[in-house]
Amino acid sequence: MDTGTHVVMGIALGGLATLDPSVASSHATTASVLIATIAGSQIPDIDTVLKLRNNAIYIRNHRGVTHSIPAVLLWPIALLAVIYPFFPDANLLHLWAWTFAAVFIHVFVDIFNAYGTQALRPFSNKWVALGIINTFDPFIFGFHVVGIFIWVLGADPGVTFLLMYAVIVGYYFLRYLAKKRVLDEVRTIIPDATDIIIAPTMKFHKWRIAAMNREQFFVGMALKNKVEILDRFQRIPVPKTPVIEAAKKDKNLSAFLSFSPVYRWEVDEYTDFYEVRFIDLRYRSNGHYPFVAVVQLDRELKPISSYTGWVFSEKKLRKKLSIIPS
Incomplete structure (x- = not known):
């Protein structure tokens, strides 16, 4: 997801954490958890600084090792080393648990983008990209902003964000079904396709399509359930010249x-x-x-x-x- 969405997700997770009695009963734990969930929702994207060097390094490494299994385990510990000294009265175990949740959720939701992550490292360098949610999804971002606004107005944050995430889980399921319908239509049009990539856009019913069979590449667009092939290219192997x-x-x-x-x-x-x-x-x-x-x-x-x-x-x-x- 984009930086803005990760920020509001961190705030929302901090509000959701108030459902935890150990968090709600301690001002120090509440404050430290909110800081930790915001930081934990950002820290895996620290590799964005690589873009300051050059695009090649950024493309090769972004969402790579910083989103790997070891990183998901180590980021919470690193953040606790910085945050806990300022809140020595906080419940350390629960502070760690919510920090870990923030880091894990960051990597987990990134898997649903078309870009994906190398979340299975070090066991596999394969990019895991489900292509269901756009990097910036207006509904997800907007729904978080509304939830935060309701919290500011005085609503119970735990209940507010619990209901919000229940709706968002349903939204992910609807996106999955929408993509599946497009995939089925592409398979009807290109029955001998060997690979099909369907990528979301910011519009719910609009999808980008790239597919191939043994002879051709197909590039298309889907609007609702209607698939249109826009370009075709002969699939010519890269020669070893x-x-x-x-x-x-x-x-x-x-x-x-x-x-x-x-x-x-x-x-x-x-x-x-x-x-x-x-x-x-x-x-x-x-x-x-x-x-x-x-x-x-x-x-x-x-x-x-x-x-x-x-x-x-x-x-x-x-x-x-x-x-x-x-």
Whole structure:
């Protein structure tokens, strides 16, 4: 989920914690748990700072080790080491339990996004992405804000957020059913599909689709239960040519390939250099595929420039690469 949603979830969890008698009976425990649930709802995304270095490091590591099983166990202990000295009268066991809940819920809800997490590390580096909830879901965020507002007006926070989460659990189930209907329709249209990726959007009934069979890639959109295939591409295996093999050694393309499950590729030859481009097919927007990896190599197959990330126009991509092909 996005940062804002994780913040309001942390506040809501702190309110829900007042149902715990050990929390409600102690001012120190109540205050420390609220701080801990907010911090615990944020701490796994500390790897966002990697974006300050470059996109390749960020893409390869975001929601990786910081969302792993060891991290989920260690983050609460790290937060307690910082928070507990300020609240020595707090119930340490219950403070740990609610801090752990905040960290666990952060990682758990991220699994439902299309981006996913490597939550099974160190047992598996596979990305777990159920693709049911958009990274920012207006209903989930808005419902949390309403719950917090009702709490501020004087309502019992425990009861308020317990009811709120009961509704949200039902909302997740409805999203699951909506995705399943789209999946069934895609299977009807492409009966020989070997892989189907369905990604949510901010609109409840709108979904992005990327699928493949042995010969083609299919990119489409679903509105309610109606599926429309917008683009088709021949599925051509990536050849092991000297140009492509040299490009794969670049950190940006390597990061892209570690993350993207469905893509097509292009190689263009210019007067002074080659350009290798890999295009993720999951994020079609207004006829454009914004998530790419591009590597430019000279005639000796030495890298000149490269980039991976989101670009919404060719002009901006050229600016990032700082090279205009002749």
